Amino acid sequence: MFFTYLRRELRRRRKAALVVASGLALGIALVIVVNSVSNGMGRAQEKVLQSLYGLGTDMTVTKAAAPASGDAQRPRFRFEAKDSGSKDDQSSDRVMAQGFTTLPASTVTEVAGQKGVSSAVGGLSLNVVKVSGQFTRGQFQQGGGGAEMRGNPGSGPQGRVEGGGADFDVNHYTVYGTDVSRPELGPLTSSEITSGRTFRATETDAEVAVADSAYAEEKKLKVGSTVTIKGVKYQVIGIATASSGDAAANLYIPLKQAQTLSGEKDKVTTVYVKATDSQQIGAVKSAIRKNVPGTTVTTSADLAKTVSGSLSTAADLAAGVGTWLSVAVLVAAFLVAGLLTSSAVSRRVREFGTLKALGWKSGRVTRQVVGEAVVNGLVGGALGIALGLAGAYAVTAVSPTLQAQLGGSVGGAGGPGGGGVFLGGPGRQAAKSLEVALTAPVSATTIVLAVGLAVAGGLIAGAFGGWRASRLRPADALRRVE
Structure with missing residues (x-):
């Protein structure tokens, strides 16, 4: 009975269900793309840092910097002087x-x-x-016989050196x-x-x-x-x-x-x-x-702080602006889904009143509304995952090139002449520029997060509608005229 009624109601109200699912899908897709790009930033940064001292290395130890001795x-x-040729x-x-x-x-x-x-x-x-x-x-x-020849008498041959x-x-x-x-x-x-x-x-x-x-x-x-x-x-x-x-x-x-x-x-x-x-x-x-x-210990976290350039800027945007934008869109999507579900309950007052008069308990009515909302959330989650994967694939296909500059004061002593700063590995001086291609790998954790958000969105929307439905009394509901 539960699933039969659920299927019938979703089919009858498919436009409203599609609006709720689309809103949730947009928020979930944005979360997937931002999360994937952030993962790509992390991998790009790891790739840059690996070149400093190799794979598997957690830290480097160098001698503590000392004042230059001039x-x-x-x-x-x-060069030795030679007397031939x-x-x-x-x-x-x-x-x-x-x-x-x-x-x-x-x-x-x-x-x-x-x-x-x-x-x-x-x-x-x-x-x-x-x-x-x-x-x-x-x-x-x-x-x-020129001026070059007129030297002191007896001083030997007069002339000049050419070449x-x-x-x-x-x-x-x-x-x-x-x-x-x-x-x-x-x-x-x-x-x-x-x-x-x-x-x-x-x-x-x-x-x-x-x-x-x-x-x-x-x-x-x-x-x-x-x-x-x-x-x-x-x-x-x-x-x-x-x-x-x-x-x-x-x-x-x-x-x-x-x-x-x-x-x-x-x-x-x-x-x-x-x-x-x-x-x-x-x-x-x-x-x-x-x-x-007398030593300086440098970890990958220390070196990561010295990475600047477009890689650092993009990472900051993904971690800061991207994260907050995702949260804002998700909150808006959850609120819209909740309000639309609550509004749908208001339009079904006579329906729920009749069901209660026929013997449905308030808990059963609430479960029916929550079930419909969860299904909407799962549909939105599926759409959101599809959109998110498409966005992540597009980023990986384009593979924009980011520039990373390695510089800073960590890692030890200066280079030749005391001018450069080496970052815990050979051949690395301040302001060393590298180029890395950005990818957007989608992890299993991201997919699980997306599914969790979809279920959460459905539950939140269902909570709004279920609360409204549980407060309805049969007599009041039957007196309503739509």
């Missing part, structure tokens, strides 16, 4: 620890021993400045020394080996390198090529492509080799940390700061 941080180059080819490499700040390798063990730390691995970030070129000797030209000079090229690139025995953490994990192979655990001190794909294309490197760093030739064994489109370093070499090149024996610039529980990252950070003095 000349100590200024690269110096020396008219052209002297010269080159000099300066290999410096990034930010000029390092930690003892024993810090890795200290950090790994802290409560809540699952694993920790050290890495050495280097900046290499290579100056190469040639000096060209000038040619002495004897004069004939000569210097032509030098400065090449700057970054190198990251990775602990090849612990490949699960560090910046290289955010890149995919697209050619060749990665390091083997036995290559702890081997003269091998993995090149970033963009750098390899620029320098025309491929698997089997060699690169020379400070006179040492390294064979390229693999080409890595960064998932974020921007690599952490141009070249990756074993940690021991990086320490030897830079003269930083048993030193690291960064410790990459993975916590046993993502919910305990704050507690782990506090423990490291307390028990490992």
Whole structure:
């Protein structure tokens, strides 16, 4: 009887039911789109942050920033004089620890021993400045009788030097020394080996390198090529492509080799940390700061605060304006649904009065009204989910490009010359721009939320109408003239 009456009433009042369902559908669709875009913003931000220090890393530990010491941080180059030929080819490499700040390798063990730390691995970030070129000797030209010839008598041949000079090229690139025995953490994990192979655990001190794909294309490197760093030739064994489109370093070499090149024996610039529980990252950070003095601990949440640009602006809009707009539309939809249901009850006074006179209890009348409202809500939910999925698909299909700028004061010391700020990972300086494509993934949680909202909307609307229907008395209802 309940379902028969329900079906008949919904069919008889399908226009009013469609209006209620459409209002709820609009609010639910907006919630799905906003929620999906917010998820896409989160994924885009995670993609940007992964390029800083790799997948699976919860935090980084670097040496606490110290005041710059002036000349100590200024690269110096020396060239030996040669006495053969008219052209002297010269080159000099300066290999410096990034930010000029390092930690003892024993810090890795200290950090790994802290409560809540699952694993920790050290890495050495280097900046290499290579100056190469040639000096060209000038040619002495004897004069004939001009002013140049009129010098002091007996001073020897008179003349002048013509030509000569210097032509030098400065090449700057970054190198990251990775602990090849612990490949699960560090910046290289955010890149995919697209050619060749990665390091083997036995290559702890081997003269091998993995090149970033963009750098390899620029320098025309491929698997089997060699690169020379400070006179040492390294064979390229693999080409890595960064998932974020921007690599952490141009070249990756074993940690021991990086320490030897830079003269930083048993030193690291960064410790990459993975916590046993993502919910305990704050507690782990506090423990490291307390028990490992002289260090700066940076988490992904700290780095997220430094992301600016259109990605940050869009995220703020989705989280702020979008959320409040969704709430406002939902509230309006619920109110409209409730008022329309209540109005429908007012038009059915004689009907409900007759049913009560026939023996229907107030509770049965209320359940009938609530049932109709819940069905309207479910229909609205189905329409809303369809519209929301279509909107999310449209955003993903268009994939608007957002720009993210990485900058801020977290993560440690300045870069070469003391000017840049590095964000807990190699090769990252202030105001580093990245581009990411926005998607709008719809999660199962979002669908469950939409269904919940649809049921809630129906219940709220039914509560309005059911309350009105339960107050009707048969005698009063039958005296009403419509």
